[in-house]
Amino acid sequence: MTLYLLRRLTFSLTSLFALVCITFFLLRFAPGSPFDSDKAWPPDVQALIETQYGLHDSLFAQFGTWVSNLLHGNFGESFHYIGIPVSEMIGGAIGPSAILGGFALVIALFFGILLGAVAASHKGTFLDFSAMFLAVAGVTLPAYLVATLLILLFSTILGWLPPALLSEPGSYVLPIVALALRPIAMIARLTRSSMIENMGKDFVRTALSKGVTRQRTVWVHVLRNSLMPVIGLIGPLAANIVTGSYVVELVFQIPGLAQHFVSSVINRDYPLVLGLTLTYGTVLVVSNLFVDALYVWADPRIRVEAER
Numbered sequence: 001m002t003l004y005l006l007r008r009l010t011f012s013l014t015s016l017f018a019l020v021c022i023t024f025f026l027l028r029f030a031p032g033s034p035f036d037s038d039k040a041w042p043p044d045v046q047a048l049i050e051t052q053y054g055l056h057d058s059l060f061a062q063f064g065t066w067v068s069n070l071l072h073g074n075f076g077e078s079f080h081y082i083g084i085p086v087s088e089m090i091g092g093a094i095g096p097s098a099i100l101g102g103f104a105l106v107i108a109l110f111f112g113i114l115l116g117a118v119a120a121s122h123k124g125t126f127l128d129f130s131a132m133f134l135a136v137a138g139v140t141l142p143a144y145l146v147a148t149l150l151i152l153l154f155s156t157i158l159g160w161l162p163p164a165l166l167s168e169p170g171s172y173v174l175p176i177v178a179l180a181l182r183p184i185a186m187i188a189r190l191t192r193s194s195m196i197e198n199m200g201k202d203f204v205r206t207a208l209s210k211g212v213t214r215q216r217t218v219w220v221h222v223l224r225n226s227l228m229p230v231i232g233l234i235g236p237l238a239a240n241i242v243t244g245s246y247v248v249e250l251v252f253q254i255p256g257l258a259q260h261f262v263s264s265v266i267n268r269d270y271p272l273v274l275g276l277t278l279t280y281g282t283v284l285v286v287s288n289l290f291v292d293a294l295y296v297w298a299d300p301r302i303r304v305e306a307e308r
Contacts (some may be wrong), residue, residue, distance in 0.1 A: 008292045012285040016278070023277045024066065027270050028059050066274065075278075076271035080264075086275040089260065094279065097249070097256035101241040103176045105234075108183035108241070113223075113230065115184065116191025120226075121218045123196060131188060138185025147178040147251040164253040175252040179245055183237055187230055194226035228295070235291040239284035 050056055054065060069076055075086035119131035154174060155163035162171040198204065199222055207217045249258035257276065264272040 005289065005292060005296075008289060009285075012288060016281045016285055019281050020274065020278055021063075023274060024063055025059065027268070027273060028062070030268070066271075070278075075275040078269055078272050080267040080269040080272070086271045089272065090257070090275050090279055093255060093257045093260060095256075096254050097258065100172065100175050100179060100249075100254065100256070101238075103172070104179035104183070105238055105241050107176065107180040108187060108237070109230075109234070111180075112184040112187025113191050113227070115188040117195060117219065117223055119188065119192045120195035120199070120222075128192075132192070135185040135188040135192075138181045139189070141181075143178065143182065143245055143247040144251060146181055147175070147248050150174045150178055151251070164251075171252075175248055175254060178248045178252070179241055183241060186237070187233065190229050190233060191223075191226060194229050195222050198222050198226050231291055231294045234294070235284065235288040238287040238290075239280060 047056075054062055057065070066076065073087070075090070078084050078086055078089060081089065115131050115135065119128045119135075122128050151163045151174065154161045161173050162168060163174070164171070195218070199218070203225070204217055204222060207221055208214065212221075246258040246261055248254075249256045257279070260272060260276060263269075264276060
């Protein structure tokens with residue numbers, strides 16, 4: 001198992017390095033300069049600034065400098081927020097995104113699996129149609145609409161929860177719910193379809209013929225064997241949720257990573273874009289390694305293959 005995970009780690013780190021390389025060179029090949037603005041700098045001033053940041057060096061020299069700084073834990077300084085280290089910007093923003101994303105992921109897994117299992121065990125009934133209606137609504141409704149409706153209902157009309165910012169513990173509730181609704185719907189639909197497929201297999205008939213109750217067969221044997229597709233979804237889902245949804249964080253005015261994702265590209269802030277890419281990629285790599293470990297634990301066939 002250790003060798004299997006090491007192979008996966010090597011592949012993931014290689015993919016992460018390739019992602020950073022592609023991002024670096026795409027940014028450099030894009031026309032324009034990070035210091036272009038509506039009010040043009042005098043040519044000699046702009047040339048001096050670009051020289052100071054090494055933008056007049058060759059692409060490979062710039063890349064080598066960035067990799068060298070990265071190996072020493074230095075992401076560089078932002079081009080747009082002059083003098084502020086990128087690591088400081090990301091470090092200050094990743095906390096709120098990680099807290100909201102972590103809670104949203106746990107809630108999404110619990111309620112998504114529960115909703116999908118209830119729908120599958122009551123296939124064709126009112127419970128099934130109701131659960132799938134909620135799941136379809138969760139997938140199709142845009143995030144900004146869900147967030148706005150939550151604020152309108154629970155903050156404006158009922159006055160139960162604060163509408164924005166993270167000023168008190170209750171202010172976490174609405175953004176967590178808004179982040180979790182779509183993943184809940186995705187997990188519920190995937191769990192339902194996987195369980196319905198497994199209910200027709202031989203091991204279910206064998207368990208029932210041995211006197212195991214239908215309820216135990218469904219909620220123990222069928223559910224466990226149906227979680228493999230859900231486990232495969234955890235990796236990208238976790239990276240997407242934990243790094244934050246731009247729309248949700250924007251609506252609730254949360255000072256998380258999402259505030260930098262779009263602004264860094266618009267401002268052509270090379271160090272910040274690369275820092276965010278590396279952060280997102282790292283979260284994705286860690287999430288996928290966790291998923292690989294879950295695969296080995298959940299499926300004995302993978303465990304046997306990993307030991308070869």
